[in-house]
Amino acid sequence: MNAPLNRRGACPTLRAPMQTGDGLLARLYPVDGGLTPAQLIGLAKAAARHGNGLLEITQRGSLQVRGLTEATTVLFAAEVDGLGIRVRDGVPVETGPLAGLDPEEIADPRPLAEAIRGGIAKAGLAGRLGPKVAVVVDGGGSSRLEGLKADVRVEAWRDDGGVRWCVEVPSAERVVQSEPLDQPLALTTALAVLGTIAELGNQARATDLTLAGTASILATPRPAIQQPPPSFPSRREIGQSSCDRRSLGYVSSTADLTPRGELPISPLEGEMAGRTEGGAGVKELSDGRFAAFCALPFGSVEADTLAVYVEAAAKAGATELRLAPNRTLIAFCPSRESATKATDVAGATGFIVDPADPRSRIVACSGSPACASGHIPARALAASIAAQMLADGAFELHISGCAKRCAAPSHRGLTLLGSGDGVSLIFDGGGTPDASPLAHVAKERVEAAFGRVAGLVSAERRQGETGIDTLRRIGQQRLSAAFAEGT
Numbered sequence: 001m002n003a004p005l006n007r008r009g010a011c012p013t014l015r016a017p018m019q020t021g022d023g024l025l026a027r028l029y030p031v032d033g034g035l036t037p038a039q040l041i042g043l044a045k046a047a048a049r050h051g052n053g054l055l056e057i058t059q060r061g062s063l064q065v066r067g068l069t070e071a072t073t074v075l076f077a078a079e080v081d082g083l084g085i086r087v088r089d090g091v092p093v094e095t096g097p098l099a100g101l102d103p104e105e106i107a108d109p110r111p112l113a114e115a116i117r118g119g120i121a122k123a124g125l126a127g128r129l130g131p132k133v134a135v136v137v138d139g140g141g142s143s144r145l146e147g148l149k150a151d152v153r154v155e156a157w158r159d160d161g162g163v164r165w166c167v168e169v170p171s172a173e174r175v176v177q178s179e180p181l182d183q184p185l186a187l188t189t190a191l192a193v194l195g196t197i198a199e200l201g202n203q204a205r206a207t208d209l210t211l212a213g214t215a216s217i218l219a220t221p222r223p224a225i226q227q228p229p230p231s232f233p234s235r236r237e238i239g240q241s242s243c244d245r246r247s248l249g250y251v252s253s254t255a256d257l258t259p260r261g262e263l264p265i266s267p268l269e270g271e272m273a274g275r276t277e278g279g280a281g282v283k284e285l286s287d288g289r290f291a292a293f294c295a296l297p298f299g300s301v302e303a304d305t306l307a308v309y310v311e312a313a314a315k316a317g318a319t320e321l322r323l324a325p326n327r328t329l330i331a332f333c334p335s336r337e338s339a340t341k342a343t344d345v346a347g348a349t350g351f352i353v354d355p356a357d358p359r360s361r362i363v364a365c366s367g368s369p370a371c372a373s374g375h376i377p378a379r380a381l382a383a384s385i386a387a388q389m390l391a392d393g394a395f396e397l398h399i400s401g402c403a404k405r406c407a408a409p410s411h412r413g414l415t416l417l418g419s420g421d422g423v424s425l426i427f428d429g430g431g432t433p434d435a436s437p438l439a440h441v442a443k444e445r446v447e448a449a450f451g452r453v454a455g456l457v458s459a460e461r462r463q464g465e466t467g468i469d470t471l472r473r474i475g476q477q478r479l480s481a482a483f484a485e486g487t
Contacts (some may be wrong), residue, residue: 096143109139125396261416294346316341367401374401376418
């Protein structure tokens with residue numbers, strides 16, 4: 001029996017993978033959040049048996065298994081079922097990896113998220129919404145999901161000692177934000193937005209909505225649901241709510257549609273691969289356990305390496321592991337001592353445990369030889385030049401094995417782009433995927449060429465200046481000359 005295939009641009013799933021340059025790619029997200037060490041080890045071994053042994057944690061915290069075939073996809077899915085791992089399907093309604101466990105949360109977002117899932121099912125929206133429509137319910141705290149793209153974002157907000165919720169929607173022109181709402185009204189408002197998106201067809205996204213129409217939905221009082229979600233426990237106040245973003249150019253009602261300057265730009269890193277963004281360290285949880293964070297270099301790991309880490313983390317005391325947004329892996333441990341040991345194990349395995357690690361500022365696709373479309377070994381190159389990244393995080397780098405730029409199609413900054421006869425340097429200060437190459441060098445000269453560019457940026461960087469501003473001030477001509485020097 002052949003596995004159904006997802007077209008490129010749709011979201012791959014466990015049983016409907018997507019064709020990529022290195023075979024079929026399946027994506028899964030455990031319904032229950034955490035996995036036991038035995039489950040994750042079993043999953044890694046199954047990926048090695050049925051795929052090419054390369055696994056990735058995506059920006060959204062899903063697990064990708066690469067190199068499957070139509071025949072092995074079926075076998076892999078059967079092994080996942082046999083491990084007792086239930087995977088999510090339907091419209092993703094996402095909460096943070098520490099939801100309900102973070103002492104710094106404003107509110108536990110899980111009951112509201114579950115109510116939204118129930119509302120989607122009751123209204124029959126799952127089959128009418130597009131495959132990429134997503135909802136985020138963010139309770140605040142240290143595991144916020146601010147960088148995660150969503151068609152509907154519901155964020156906890158402290159209001160006069162209580163908890164209220166803001167609903168945000170990225171319409172065609174601007175992000176539209178509701179006023180702080182009580183729980184039932186936030187639920188019905190979020191469902192109303194999803195219903196409006198569904199009316200536009202199963203390929204529509206929130207960005208297809210008009211600004212005025214979206215603001216009208218968010219400003220219209222709606223009757224409370226008959227069975228509102230239970231009340232949320234209050235958490236420690238964490239300062240000004242992230243919900244109040246009008247000073248950043250957001251609008252919150254039909255009477256406030258005047259642009260207020262450029263919106264903050266969130267990177268549009270693809271789910272297909274490659275950035276290391278996760279936090280690191282040890283955090284005490286509200287249930288008495290401790291969370292040990294690590295991140296995968298460039299979001300990728302060999303199945304055997306992952307199994308070695310999990311086995312060692314379990315010996316250190318880890319009883320549960322969770323995939324987390326920003327390509328992070330979290331080990332849950334019974335004590336600070338065991339969590340510290342798990343962190344040490346992660347560092348010894350080659351995972352990132354220091355937020356200042358220069359690998360955390362490089363986005364890289366799988367490249368060659370893993371991907372048939374790749375002209376350069378993007379991740380191997382990323383590892384070899386990571387030390388040249390500036391210690392102060394002056395800029396981020398995107399390395400793409402081919403012109404498709406799967407890992408970061410809208411990266412702002414410097415890109416090294418592989419081709420059949422070498423590597424090109426691209427600078428894009430605005431996130432436009434068709435920015436023209438500045439200079440080109442042979443593949444064997446790219447490390448030295450990038451080192452000259454990094455040195456130029458280091459010499460020119462001014463205190464308080466952003467990396468993008470430094471690159472813009474240096475200018476394309478000088479960046480090109482540094483990269484191509486001696487060619």
